Amino acid sequence: MGKMPLIQNRKELRSVLSSALEKNNEDDELDFRKKIKTYVIESNFPEVNASSVKGFFQIEDTEDQSLKILKANLSAKNSLRFYLDISDKRFWKLHSLYDSVATEDVIKKLVEQNYSRLDYLWFSSNLLEKYMGFGKQTGFGLRFKNKFSPNGNDEEIKDMTMRIWGGGTKDVIDNLRTNDRLVKGISLSSIGVNHSVEGGFTKENISNSGKFTVVTGNSVDSHFTIVEKIKQDYSEKIRQIEEQRISVEKNGAGLKFKGSSLFIDFDKPLEDIQSFTDKLISATNPFRLAGTKQYLDNNHARVFALDLHSNDLLNLEITPNWMSIALGHNSCGNVVMRLLTNIQTHLTSQVKLMSAENERII
């Protein structure tokens, strides 16, 4: 595995990625392992400096304050360097020219350790379908793995994976949804989009955890543009969610109560609230929550939770048909996206994120 060339500014970053893109095109289009990859990572660090990331990692400066080098020292002999764009402090972009296996290992170690204050982006199926419209559809991947089906229910779809490359993918997805049994498993794990800008294009594979792989193309600007467009759309969703954080402020002689719960609606009633709740707060992936639970009756649980990604507090209520989420006044809204996307992948694809005013957010 070759090293990534040293860079000092954005001009050099663009030049290195452009050269890599030319080389990219020589490889097999469907072999993603060696392609240019950009991971958008959600961060809760107010500032990014040498001490922001711990463990195997170091952050080094370049000439450009908003462009850093992330050094991953996985072993004495194996040190990898990635380009880290922090122009948006909340959403970092990590560019990699290494193969998928090495990069995924680093990203996992960086993001998934407890209290990392870093998280993936979580694109629910509805968002990925929206992002298909940012270019020409070139394919999609489905992944559904039911973690909450009661034992002995053989009628349920337990596991479903599918990958299709080609045009008209939206029609294929819509057709699959007409099947009553399959519809529950239509949870998109990735999409393919052919995106163009003036002077060129890129064919991108976008995963539901915020990984952008350049399959082929001739314009690194096209890659930068689609990553930025999607990041901005996601950022707006997070803003909408965080507007609902529960807080109280002094208002003259009284108090002003702000925020309200958010709701995830399940299309199909949850059969076993206790097992769902236990898995939700098991302090493991994918939900990354710990906490305490109370069963108000057989069909209603209350959870006081800690988000192990951000170390923030939140309250949940779980019923067979919906789950409410009340974020603390400083809590990171990405937990709502994590819950929504993973419920879609592991319980039922037909979920909606609703506001207290009964308006659909996602």
Next chain:
Amino acid sequence: MSELSSHTKLMNTIICLSTRSHRFYTPVLYENHYELETIECSFNKIDGDIIDADIVLKNPELKNLFIMECKAGGLEKDQAERYSTLNKNDIVNANITTLGGEFTFEIAYLTDSENKEKLIKGINENSLNFPIIFLDNDKLKLACNSINCSTLHDLFSNNGGITVPKNPPLMYYPFGKDDSDAHILSCIGPVLMQIRGQEFDVEDLLLKTHRIYEYFSDAAVKSLKGRLGKLINDLKKGDLNEFFDQPKSKPYSLKDFGPKRFQKKLEQFIEKSNQNPLKETQLLLGKFGNLGENNGL
């Protein structure tokens, strides 16, 4: 299953009805322009007496202030006398409302079906005319006397009263001093995980669990601190001792532990508390009101 205390349930029921916070409950009071002004509000009357009101709602359209006192027992004569002599000048002087200019106010007692008769008896024996509103399963209704504001009177009297959620959300008032150990521990458990590796006192916990703690009356603060201090001491001396460290500057210190083992141990402790609900803490509180001293305050 840990039941909420009557006080916490009543408080959250009113909060839920007077804030737009939940999709599946109709906030009837809010829709009739009664909004939450403040809770656990303490102020001095001009004559020097202290009023500790549990909940204050305001209606900017009707220019009406609705003060509620939650009671999980009989009438406290001294308190009732203080309320009966409360006048508009006291409220203006204490600056407890954002309602400006001319406004009216009223006071009501709020209770549950178990304590309703005791409270009515106390009101009648003392020739008072405070309305009493009580929680009867899923209805909040007027038990005796009338409310001057016809909107409120009709809401609590017509159609069997206001329909309320069986399990109101606990966003602003998660627990009070009368709640079970199991319930309070459930609320503070995630906070203890959050502050692992740090020193803390009970105030730190209250600031993180009660969103309006900073605005609580001194009496409410004292009783909550006492209750919590005793509970943390129980944890420290008991089954969760391994997670506590030697503190240097604050009364308690937690080691930097991983979440899984702590969560498991805390769950076991809560389960044990659920099996023995009447712990020493509550018995002592019943006798002495609060346990602030020597409890990490």
